[in-house]
Each structure stands twice: as structure tokens, then as C-alpha cells.
């Protein structure tokens with residue numbers, strides 16, 4: 212049994228899973244089965260235990276199985292060789308809650324995630340090409356694990372932004388009363404983000420070497436206003452525009468994390484985007500572990516789809532090198548490239564039921 216491993220999982224009433232048990236006492240847990248079988252749902256169960264919410268949008272429908280009243284998940288998490296903690300999650304028509312046994316197992320510091328977790332979803336395009344808000348979330352979630360002041364700074368800025376936008380909605384009546392707080396809190400968020408981005412860029416550069424298609428690609432942080440101006444000056448420059456449009460048009464709420472080639476947004480194939488998401492997550496993990504945080508459990512959804520054998524091999528070797536526990540899904544019983552049979556717990560997932568295969 213390793214430290215920071217999930218060694219057992221019981222799931223009831225989650226999506227198409229009525230009742231399933233997974234003994235995950237292995238460094239790599241491979242879940243395979245047909246489309247819609249429930250593989251991602253197993254990953255979702257682990258995510259719910261860690262974060263208390265789902266990562267799948269509301270479009271995916273209700274979490275609770277449509278024939279059951281509630282979702283109940285129990286996970287046995289081994290903190291180290293001697294200590295394990297049971298985590299329980301429950302959701303029903305009235306809401307959701309989580310508890311640990313023993314109750315104070317994780318202390319106060321684990322408010323966001325009860326155990327460290329990193330996820331590569333089956334939709335890598337979302338992070339690379341989708342709404343910039345997703346990239347800001349990625350940046351801030353990982354950045355606050357680097358420096359937890361970013362969490363509070365971001366919340367404070369958000370409150371000021373809401374007030375300022377409400378005042379700007381009044382059109383010509385806005386007299387700048389929120390500008391000072393906006394500049395102060397906005398520059399704090401930007402400074403904390405920048406402190407994280409610079410090691411992130413180095414970590415990303417170090418990892419991308421194996422992937423030729425990334426030779427001339429740079430990871431660039433855009434802070435949300437002109438580089439050559441302070442935030443106060445940037446506000447002055449857009450004052451009439453803001454009054455006309457009725458909201459704050461510059462600031463850290465417009466920041467982005469971009470992948471550029473020759474100074475322009477680079478275009479990537481689906482497989483390349485999958486590699487990129489893996490590298491970005493791995494770069495963050497390297498920084499977090501380097502800073503003394505515990506190694507994350509990895510959820511790798513449909514990890515090999517769209518990857519050719521070379522890329523699949525390179526990505527796998529980076530994941531295996533982390534020494535962390537990996538939960539990976541695929542359509543086939545065998546990985547395209549991986550040869551770690553002896554380390555692998557394999558589960559066939561079929562109509563929401565799990566059968567151990569190894």
C-alpha cells in the first residue's frame with residue numbers, strides 16, 4: 212500500500228452505477244469498457260470524495276442515479292503506511308455533505324480538496340481552446356496551492372469587481388468610487404499569478420522537450436490589460452469605453468494563459484491538445500510536490516484516445532515517473548503501450564458494474 216493512495220471505493224446510486232466496489236490497492240488502476248459503461252463515473256466518484264462537487268457540467272444531468280434516492284460514496288484513503296482515513300460523500304434531493312472518519316482526519320488546511328487530486332478529462336479541447344475562464348480557473352486553482360494567498364486575493368477582487376460593474380451599469384453616473392480598490396486588489400491578484408506562472412513556464416519548458424510539435428511553442432500569461440501600463444493607467448485609457456459598455460473591460464478577470472507560436476495563438480490537433488493538458492497538469496504537480504505538498508492521485512479519463520503510440524508512450528512514462536497512484540480509463544482491456552501488468556489492477560466496467568480482471 213502506498214501513501215496517498217485510494218485503496219478502496221464503494222459507490223452507490225451515482226449516474227448509471229447502482230452499487231459497485233473497487234479495491235484499488237495498486238499504483239495503476241485500469242478501468243475499461245464500452246462507451247457509456249460508467250468508467251468516467253468511477254473517476255467522478257473519486258473526484259466527489261476529494262472536492263465535494265462534480266467536474267461534469269450540469270449538461271450531463273443529475274448526479275444521483277435516476278432510480279435511486281441518493282448517491283453514497285465511501286473511499287478508504289491511505290495517508291501513509293500506518294494511517295488510513297475513510298471519506299464519505301452523500302447527495303440526495305436536499306443537498307450534499309462529506310465527512311471523514313475519524314472526523315478531524317485532514318485538519319483545516321484541506322478545505323478545497325480533501326486529498327490532492329489531478330484530473331485529465333476526456334475533453335482536453337476545453338482547457339486549450341475553450342473559454343478563457345477555464346484557463347483562469349486552472350491557473351488560480353494550481354496557483355493557490357503554490358501560494359494560498361491567491362485564494363483570498365481572488366475572492367476580494369471578485370467582490371470589488373461585482374460592485375464596480377454594478378456601479379458602471381448606471382452609465383454616466385459612475386464616478387470612479389471603486390477604482391482604487393479595483394486597482395489594489397487587481398494588481399495583487401496579478402502579482403500572485405505572475406509569481407506562479409514563471410516557475411510554471413520553466414516546468415512546462417522542461418517537460419515539452421520530448422514532443423517535437425512543441426519545439427517553438429511558448430506558454431504565455433496575459434494579465435488582462437496592456438503590458439506597458441499599470442492597472443490604474445489602463446482604466447484611464449478605457450474610461451469612455453467602460454461607461455458606454457457598462458462593465459469593467461480590463462483587469463485580472465480578463466487574464467489568459469496562452470500557447471503561442473511566433474507570437475500568435477498556436478493551432479493544435481486533438482491528440483496534441485491531450486498531450487498539452489497532460490503536460491500542464493504535470494508541470495503543476497512538479498511544482499506542488501517541489502514545494503512540499505503531497506503527491507496527487509491522478510484521474511486520467513480516456514487517456515490514450517487520440518494519442519499515437521509515441522505520444523502515448525511518452526505521456527505514460529511521465530505519469531509513471533510521478534510515482535503517484537493513477538486511475539486511468541480506456542475502451543480496451545490493454546493499454547496501447549503500457550507494459551506494467553504486474554502493477555495493474557484491472558476492472559471491466561459494464562452497465563455500471565465493475566468486475567476485477569487481473
Ligand SMILES: Nc1ncnc2c1ncn2[C@@H]1O[C@H](COP(=O)(O)OP(=O)(O)OP(=O)(O)O)[C@@H](O)[C@H]1O
Nearest residue numbers: 226227245246247248249250251252273275276277
Ligand atoms: N442520473 C443518472 N442515472 C442513470 N444513468 C445516468 C445518469 N446520469 C448519467 N447516466 C448514464 O450513465 C452513463 C455514464 O457514462 P460514463 O460517462 O461514466 O461512461 P464511460 O464509460 O466513461 O463512457 P465513454 O467511453 O463514452 O467516455 C451514461 O450511459 C449516462 O447516460
